[in-house]
Amino acid sequence: MVVATVLVALLLQMGGAFAQVVAPGEVMALPGELRERVHRDVLVGNPGMLTRLERLSSLMYTPEGLGMTYRETANLTVAQAYESRTANCLTFTLLFLALAREAGIDATPQEIEQILGFRQADGTLYLSNHVNALVRVQGRRYIADVAGDLIIARDRPKPITQQRLIAHYYNNLAVERLSAGDYAAAQSLLRTALELDPDYAAYWSNAGVVHLRSGDARAAGEAYRKALALDPDNVNALFNLAGLATRTGDSTLEREYRQRLANLQRNDPFHHFMQAVNAQNAGDLTRAIRHYRRAVALQPEEHRFHSALANAYLEQGRTQLAIRSLARAQALSDGDTRAAYRDRIDALRAR
Incomplete structure (x- = not known):
């Protein structure tokens, strides 16, 4: 989140x-x-x-x-x-x-x-x-x-x-308190989560967020680094550490963390899907299609990726490519979802 x-x-x-x-x-x-x-x-x-x-x-x-x-x-x-x-x-x-x-x-x-x-x-x-x-x-x-x-x-x-x-359960309650600005309660709930499971990286990253919101950047950095020690590929911790390095003016560390983050995101279908959605919302269909296609290449069995690509093609006026993507989405789905894709394809062909 x-x-x-x-x-x-x-x-x-x-x-x-x-x-x-x-x-x-x-x-x-x-x-x-x-x-x-x-x-x-x-x-x-x-x-x-x-x-x-x-x-x-x-x-x-x-x-x-x-x-x-x-x-x-x-x-x-x-x-x-x-x-x-x-x-x-x-x-x-x-x-x-x-x-x-x-x-x-x-x-x-x-x-x-x-x-x-x-x-x-x-x-x-x-x-x-x-x-x-x-x-x-x-x-x-x-x-x-x-x-x-x-x-x-x-x-x-x-x-x-x-x-x-x-x-x-306690982590989720902590996130709720964090979003409400109740940092003391969030810290207490995360302490309980960490007492129960101290080796779960996400709790440490979340604890760092609470520390940072409470004004303790040093404790935030320690918590983020603990998360990264437990999980070197933890995207949340890398993102948060890069942001913290920006705040403290450490450009060398910022570049290191952002490069590590970029290396992970390069092969992350969710990252490309989010980039595509953001580009499509901004009206940049060429960029959106490029990222949708990358998401499809990385996770070809996900029918919703093909459907999203079809929608971008339709916005661009490329109906035949949209039909092709919807046909693939249909082949990967079943039940009511499969029937809905078939209806969309039939409607586009008739049009």
């Missing part, structure tokens, strides 16, 4: 009312009433694991169950999610894992380290991480993911510990 002149890593864009903070051991605690529902609606009759999973899914989604709905700003504990019936990707995963554990289902958290949420605000694209749950039942694997269709992932999901998942 871009916050002014710094980059902040988070699981999702935050906003809304500040959730009440609880101790780490209480984040995934099941309310007694919800535990009773698991035993009544999922475990009754001692069913097999596949039936338990089907019943658990029904409990979470159907109106007669919990009727959970997705809300991007719902960074909540399990108890708060049960009370509000809302969850974002992190909260949904916390809730699913807590319920699965009560139901005796083998489920573990996963993280996709870099995604491009297909979402814009005032011409800005937001980068974030994403989490979901991996379920193993009778030799087969299933993914429990409340927002999988809303994201573009660069990497495959990797397993993480439950402790890291809970640390993400």
Whole structure:
């Protein structure tokens, strides 16, 4: 996520009312009433694991169950999610894992380290991480993911510990407090995240942002460098260190960090996609198409990249090239999305 002149890593864009903070051991605690529902609606009759999973899914989604709905700003504990019936990707995963554990289902958290949420605000694209749950039942694997269709992932999901998942909860609350200007609360929440998982680079980079906003550039630099020591390719830390070098007038360090950042971005499809969107918004279609094509070359299986390229071609009046890109997007998609691409292609051919 871009916050002014710094980059902040988070699981999702935050906003809304500040959730009440609880101790780490209480984040995934099941309310007694919800535990009773698991035993009544999922475990009754001692069913097999596949039936338990089907019943658990029904409990979470159907109106007669919990009727959970997705809300991007719902960074909540399990108890708060049960009370509000809302969850974002992190909260949904916390809730699913807590319920699965009560139901005796083998489920573990996963993280996709870099995604491009297909979402814009005032011409800005937001980068974030994403989490979901991996379920193993009778030799087969299933993914429990409340927002999988809303994201573009660069990497495959990797397993993480439950402790890291809970640390993400405090990191997200810290980002919320940072955006509200409550730096003391943000620092406290990030301390909790770092106590739970001190080796996660993004927390250190975020801590540096809070230090800088609090007026402590020295502490900010130390935190950014700690992030970079843990992850030498951490884009957030490099970006923030380059900005800090600019503030302190160290042009040599600034060039070093910006060069390292440029080397990473050269082969980053998300970077090229964002550059393309910015160029298209500015009316520079030639530059936009060049970056869209680079994004497509780097991640050719992403149908939304082909679709975005088609839109740029259409703005430029190159209908045949737009049709070709839409045909590729159609081939890479399925279901309603595939049908929508087909309708667009038919309409363009008829025109």
